[in-house]
Amino acid sequence: xxRNNLSFWVELTPSGHLGVFxxxxxxxxxxxxxxxxxxxxxxxxxxxxxxxLATLACAAAGAHVTHVDASRKAIKWAHENQTLSQLEDRPxxxxxxxAQSFVAREVRRGRTYDGLILDPPRFGRGPKGELWKVxxxxxxxxxxxRKLLSPxxxxxxxxxxxxxxxxxxxxxxxxQLQSYLxxxxxxxxxxxxxxxxxxxxxxxxxxxxSVFARAYIQSL
Numbered sequence: 001x002x003r004n005n006l007s008f009w010v011e012l013t014p015s016g017h018l019g020v021f022x023x024x025x026x027x028x029x030x031x032x033x034x035x036x037x038x039x040x041x042x043x044x045x046x047x048x049x050x051x052x053l054a055t056l057a058c059a060a061a062g063a064h065v066t067h068v069d070a071s072r073k074a075i076k077w078a079h080e081n082q083t084l085s086q087l088e089d090r091p092x093x094x095x096x097x098x099a100q101s102f103v104a105r106e107v108r109r110g111r112t113y114d115g116l117i118l119d120p121p122r123f124g125r126g127p128k129g130e131l132w133k134v135x136x137x138x139x140x141x142x143x144x145x146r147k148l149l150s151p152x153x154x155x156x157x158x159x160x161x162x163x164x165x166x167x168x169x170x171x172x173x174x175x176q177l178q179s180y181l182x183x184x185x186x187x188x189x190x191x192x193x194x195x196x197x198x199x200x201x202x203x204x205x206x207x208x209x210s211v212f213a214r215a216y217i218q219s220l
Contacts, residue, residue, distance in 0.1 A: 005060050007084035008053060009077065019051045019077060023197035023209040024119075027157060028057035034155050034216060035061035035115070042154055044115040045106075047099040047141075052078030054117055054157075059090035063115070066093045068102050070126045098126025100137065103144045112150040118142075119159045134160060139180065146184040152219055153188070156181055159197075159212040170196050170208055177213035189218040 001010050003025060010018050035042050035058055042063045046055045049067040051074055058065050059082075069075055075094050082088060095102065099120070118141070124132040131137075138160075145156075158177050178194035185192070194213035198206040 008081040032061040035063045042114040045113040046117040048120045064091040068095045098130040107147045114150045114154045116156045157214045161210045174211040181215045190215045
């Protein structure tokens with residue numbers, strides 16, 4: 001399939017996934033716009049990056065991207081999407097790793113990024129069996145990610161998938177993500193938005209897919 005400047009494989013998997021989450025396309029556009037408007041080349045970290053569509057959107061817009069996912073199959077798929085999109089010359093590091101372990105090492109190394117993307121599952125395990133439970137693990141990971149922000153960061157994007165399909169619970173989960181970003185970015189001038197991402201058919205019937213919070217950080 002193709003959307004704007006990105007091409008990617010779509011196929012059925014045993015888990016029921018297709019290799020792409022179409023509701024995320026609005027995030028790809030938002031990321032590309034910020035990166036293209038930045039005064040200099042940006043460094044972006046994409047955690048739980050799956051098959052790489054957000055990573056490729058950032059790279060196509062001019063960013064240097066580090067892409068981390070615990071699934072070797074997902075990383076291979078992302079490589080193939082990079083080739084399909086004719087972005088082989090763009091600076092992307094593809095890493096099979098546990099997000100929590102990788103971030104801890106990057107903090108110790110003193111590395112920083114201008115943009116952070118986090119799209120964690122509700123539950124999962126890293127390549128070495130590292131346990132991930134979003135309600136327990138996400139707040140601690142975000143506190144570590146705060147230490148990775150460069151002196152002039154651009155954005156933080158946080159997306160998770162909804163647990164129940166009720167309007168009130170969806171709003172509550174989106175609000176919780178927004179409060180996480182407000183906490184870790186309290187020292188920065190930011191514009192934070194949150195809400196849900198849906199798929200709509202021709203009759204405008206909507207299926208809720210995920211909730212998000214994203215912060216655009218103004219220059220200090």
